[in-house]
Amino acid sequence: MPRKRAPGFEAQREDILAAAARLFADQGFSATSMNQVAEACGVAKPTLYHYFQDKQALLAQICDSHVHALLTLVEQVKAQQLAPDAQLRALIERFTRAYADAQAQHRVLTSEIRFLAEAERERVLGVERRVVNEFAAALALVRPELRDARLHKPLTMLLFGMINWTFTWLRPDGDLSHDALAALVSDLFFGGLGAVHAPQPVPTP
Amino acid sequence: MPRKRAPGFEAQREDILAAAARLFADQGFSATSMNQVAEACGVAKPTLYHYFQDKQALLAQICDSHVHALLTLVEQVKAQQLAPDAQLRALIERFTRAYADAQAQHRVLTSEIRFLAEAERERVLGVERRVVNEFAAALALVRPELRDARLHKPLTMLLFGMINWTFTWLRPDGDLSHDALAALVSDLFFGGLGAVHAPQPVPTP
DNA sequence: CCTACCGATCGGTAGG
DNA sequence: CCTACCGATCGGTAGG
Numbered sequence A, B: 001m002p003r004k005r006a007p008g009f010e011a012q013r014e015d016i017l018a019a020a021a022r023l024f025a026d027q028g029f030s031a032t033s034m035n036q037v038a039e040a041c042g043v044a045k046p047t048l049y050h051y052f053q054d055k056q057a058l059l060a061q062i063c064d065s066h067v068h069a070l071l072t073l074v075e076q077v078k079a080q081q082l083a084p085d086a087q088l089r090a091l092i093e094r095f096t097r098a099y100a101d102a103q104a105q106h107r108v109l110t111s112e113i114r115f116l117a118e119a120e121r122e123r124v125l126g127v128e129r130r131v132v133n134e135f136a137a138a139l140a141l142v143r144p145e146l147r148d149a150r151l152h153k154p155l156t157m158l159l160f161g162m163i164n165w166t167f168t169w170l171r172p173d174g175d176l177s178h179d180a181l182a183a184l185v186s187d188l189f190f191g192g193l194g195a196v197h198a199p200q201p202v203p204t205p
Numbered sequence C, D: 001c002c003t004a005c006c007g008a009t010c011g012g013t014a015g016g
Helices: A009-027 A034-040 A045-051 A055-079 A084-101 A103-111 A118-142 A144-148 A152-168 A178-195 B009-027 B034-040 B045-051 B055-079 B084-101 B103-111 B118-142 B144-148 B152-168 B178-195
Strands: none
Touching: A009 A034, A009 A045, A009 A055, A009 A103, A034 A045, A055 A084, A055 A103, A055 A118, A084 A103, A084 A118, A084 A152, A084 A178, A103 A152, A118 A144, A118 A152, A118 A178, A144 A152, A152 A178, A152 B152, A152 B178, A178 B152, A178 B178, B009 B034, B009 B045, B009 B055, B009 B103, B034 B045, B055 B084, B055 B103, B055 B118, B084 B103, B084 B118, B084 B152, B084 B178, B103 B152, B118 B144, B118 B152, B118 B178, B144 B152, B152 B178
16 A cells, blocks of 8 residues: 555656666666666666666667657657648757757767667667658758769768767756757758759769 | 797876776776686786776876877977967867777776765866867857857857767768768857857856 | 785675 | 666775
C-alpha cells in the first residue's frame, strides 16, 4: 500500500530516466554510479533494477527515446509540405528548440552512445542516419547541385555541428535566447549555402 | 647500461601521452584504465607513475599541451599580418588541419576536460578563452558591426562547432579531404557572415 | 647506492 | 523496497 501517492510505475520510470540523463550528461556514463542515480531520484539502488535491467539499459532507453523524438520532429515538419527554404528553416528552428528542451538527453545521445553494446548502438545510429538523411534531402531541395557534388551530407553535418556544439557554450540564462540562436544559425547557414561552389560535379557513369 | 637504445625519458613520456590521448579519446577518461594505457605503450603500470604523478596528470598534460599548440597556431597566423578576410580564412584552414593532425588530443581537450580538477580545468579553459577571443577579434575585423551587435562570439562558437563536430562524422579515408573540408567551412562561414543581419545594435551608454 | 623498472598486491569501490 | 553482500577490477604503491 503506497504511503503518499499512487506509485505510478511509468512516472517513476520517467523520473529515473530524467535523473540518469542529467547525471550522464554532466559526468559521463562511466563516471556515474548507479548509487548516484538512485540518490538523485530518492530511491535505493536495488530499486533501479526493478525498472531497468542494468546500467546500459538506462542509457539505451535515453538514447532510443530521444533519437525517436528527433525523427518524429523531422516527420512533423515534412508533413507540413512547406516550400524548400521554409522547410529547412523550420527544421533548423525545431532542432535548436529540441536541444533547449531536452539538453541532457541530447548531450547523452551525442556523447555517450559509444558506451552502448553494438546492437543497441547500431539501432540508435540507424535512426540517427534517417534523421540526417531527411535533413540532407531537405537541403538538396534548396540547392540540388550540392547533392550532385556530394556536398549535401557534409553540409548537413556542419549544420548539426553548429547546433550540437552549443551545449559547450550557450548559457540558458545568457543574453542569447534559443530563438535568437535559431535565427542566427538559419541566417548563417542559408547565406553560406549561396556561397558554396560545387567544384567537381561528379558524373555518374 | 641500456640494452637496445638510449632510454630517452622525453621520448617515452611523449609515447605515453600519445597512447593515453588515443585511449581517452576513444573510450573516455573514466572508462580507460591505467593498465590499458600501460599496455598500449608496452610498459608495466608502475612505469607510468615514474613519468606522471597520477591519471589526472596525464589528462592535464594532454589538454595543456594541445590548447597551447592551438594558441601558438593563432599567434602564428596573427604574426603574418594578413588582411582581415585572409586572416580569418587562414585561421579556419589551420584549425581544420590541426584537428586532422591531432585528432585524439583535440577530442580529449573538448570532451574530457570536465574530469580535471578545478585548478587545472580553469587553467586550460583560460587558454581556450584566449584562443576564442583571438578568433572573435579576427571575425570582428571582417564584420565590425557584428561585434557591436554582440554576435561575434556566438558566431565564433558556431564556427568552432562546425570544425569540432567533424570528429563524429568525417572519415579520414573518406572522399572529403581535410583540405576540401577547410575550403567548405570557409566558403560556408564567409558566405553566411554576409547574410547575418545585426538586428539590435546595442548602444553602450 | 642510484636510476629505472617489474611482479605482486594494497585499500576502496564499482556494478549487480 | 532496504540491508547486506559477492566477484572483479579500479587507481596507486609496496618491496626487491
